[in-house]
Amino acid sequence: MQVIEHIAPLKKAIRSLKTGGNAIGLVPTMGALHEGHLSLIRQSIAETGVTVVSIFVNPTQFNDKKDLEKYPRNIRVDLHMLKRILRKNDLVFTPDVQEMYPVRDTRVFDLGHLDQTMEGVFRRGHFNGVAQVVTKLFDIVTPDKAFFGEKDYQQLVIIKHLVKQLNYFIEIVPCPIVREEDGMAMSSRNQRLSPRERGAAALINKTLSAAVQKAKCLEVEQVKRWVIDTLNDHKLLRVEYFDIVDGSQLKPVKSWREKGRKIGCIAIWAGKIRLIDNMAFQK
Ligand code: AMP
Secondary structure, three states: OEEEOOHHHHHHHHHHHHHOOOOEEEEEEOOOOOHHHHHHHHHHHHHOOEEEEEEOOOHHHOOOHHHHHHOOOOHHHHHHHHHHHOOOOOEEEOOOHHHHOOOOOOOOOOOHHHHOOOHHHHOOOHHHHHHHHHHHHHHHHOOOEEEEEHHHHHHHHHHHHHHHHOOOOOEEEEEOOOEOOOOOEOOHHHHHOOHHHHHHHHHHHHHHHHHHHHOOOOOHHHHHHHHHHHHHOOOOEEEEEEEEEEOOOOOEOOOOOOOOOEEEEEEEEEOOEEEEEEEEEOO
16 A cells, blocks of 8 residues: 555556556545444445545634544554555545645535534534545546445435536445444543543444334334433433434434434434434334
8 A cells, every 4th residue: 555645646556547447546534543444444445446545634623622632543543454454555644734725715515405404503614624525535536336334324325416417427335334343432432431431422322223222112203302311311321412313414303104214313422522314214
């Protein structure tokens, strides 16, 4: 693998790899890599000739400055992990803020109603920042496929929308959530949890899994209430929102009889750490 910090040599490398007939796969990350990220990378390796992994903690998607400062960074460990799975031709793009934003990015994206719900309500401007950085990466890397985790379900739906809206010729490949043995969704933020908070956070997945069973006999609103009350009962946990939405438009589901995939999305505080997770309600 080759590690590249600047856009010009990256574009040059990609141009020559494309001329060799390789399909390009992009895996955008903010580093502090774990098995969740690696699963996206493995998927890209399986489906494309060259994988480009970007590692960039994007300041424009942080609505909370403290959260940006405290975001875990460990590029040395990240590169060590990547070395073990990437191939000779694969690229790691590690730009700094100046390289990605030589001038302030003032673009405002119209994401319709997709960013007016859930994360969009509690993290104002977050998805506009995501759209800024992802479109920049799309323009720089010009991938054939880009790989995104279902862990950030709303982000995935928004990226698919952007690709359509802006006529990108890029296939967005959704990748399933990778979990710890106790069901906790892997996240770079998990390393900031104290042992007690980590223990409490295991309840999130357990409660969502139990809710899928409850959905067989309770209405949507009753299931939502049950999830919120059950988790809030734990003194270290505080639910910010739990919504059950349709899988493509993120509109609130009112009845299990509605057609289509239904996803229960949660944001929850474990102490001072904000976590998100989601679960498909298959009804
Ligand atoms: P991040 O570094 O948190 O911005 O994540 C980079 C990509 O990895 C995003 O597409 C995430 O959805 C994905 N991702 C993060 N955690 C997981 C996980 N536990 N399982 C699957 N994908 C994940």
